[in-house]
Amino acid sequence: MKALYGQQNSPGEEMTFVFQERENLPPTRDHDVKVQVRACALSWVDTKLLTEIKLKKELVPVGREISGVVLEVGSKVTFFQPDDEVVGILPLDSEESGVCEVVLVHEHYLVHKPEKVCWAEAAGTVRDGLRAYTALHYLSQVSPGRSVLVLDGASPFGTIAIQLAQHRGAKVISTAHSLEDKQYLERLRPAGARVIDVSHGKIDVAESCLEETGGLGVDIALDAGVRLYGAEDEPASKSQLLPHKHDIITLLGVGGHWITSERNLQLDPPDSHSLFLKGATVSFLNDEIWNLSNVQQGKYLDILWWPQLDEPIPLYEAKVSMEIVQKNQARKRQVIQF
Secondary structure, three states: EEEEEEEOOOOOOEEEEEEEEEOOOOOOOOOOEEEEEEEEEEOOOOHHHHHHHHOOOEEEOOOEEEEEEEEEOOOOOOOOOOOEEEEEEEEOOOOOOOOEEEEEEEEEHHEEEOOHHHOOHHHHHHHHHHHHHHHHOOOOOOOOOEEEEEEEEEOHHHHHHHHHHOOOOOOOEEHHHHHHHHHHHHOOOOOEEEEEEOOOOOOOOOHHHHHHOOOOOEEEEEOOOEOOOOOOOOOOOOOOOOHHHHHHHHHHHEEEEEEEEEEEEEEEHHHHHHHHHOOEEEEEEEHHHHHHHHOOOOOOOOOOOOOEOOOOOOOOHHHHHHHHHOOOOOEEEEEEEE
């Protein structure tokens, strides 16, 4: 039985991906669930985070969002039984690669898969769904009538965030990075999100949001990263389609919430003063917080929305697809179908 792993020989070096022949699985422990994997989504491996929390190893298991069928359960498992259809996210310290036919998972990392959701959609949605739910429910408490800005709405995360915000009765504004993205967002159902096309660089996002909200500003802003410096000082890798941090602060309304994915966000005293005058808050959206906290395990029921997926990929293309994902060149969520 083969499984996919990532290998990084030295810091700063690009990660390479290899299939390794696995030995037979160890015996199923009390709270373990043996799952026959039907689909596994590919996500970027955060080697820096693994190093910071002392989980860096020579071979890193790849593919953590899985869906499949329960084959066997441990003696103390209470939530599942054989033949149940499940979906879940393997923990950061898992020795198991999701790109493998059979894996052992602790029951707390799994939930039942809704019957009408296919294998690829379940695996491809659960991570972005959990992230969007964390941002809009726990970090900002979206409610009917509030205005929500979702930057880069055509990304897998953005697509689900838009749907979740609309489901909660919020007014949604989104940015599109290309004409194709704009057309995709306008076809989303339910319709109603206001789409701002920033692909030509001629649109001022802050000005557009203030105009859309009658000058009041948005209640919640979800970024997809921000520019911290001027165009001449910004690293070449930083997309010029991203808004500047000052734009986000400007478009926030009184009591607004800024949910950021920018881990190195630097706020200067004038930035903090502007946020203070508005009574606004900044929250950091860490993808892994649910897996890093035991208190949060097993709480991602019912976070399955219509995803932005590419066509399912056969197992023999997993290595090449993971290389594309790791270089951040995959626009849609990549899912391996077994």
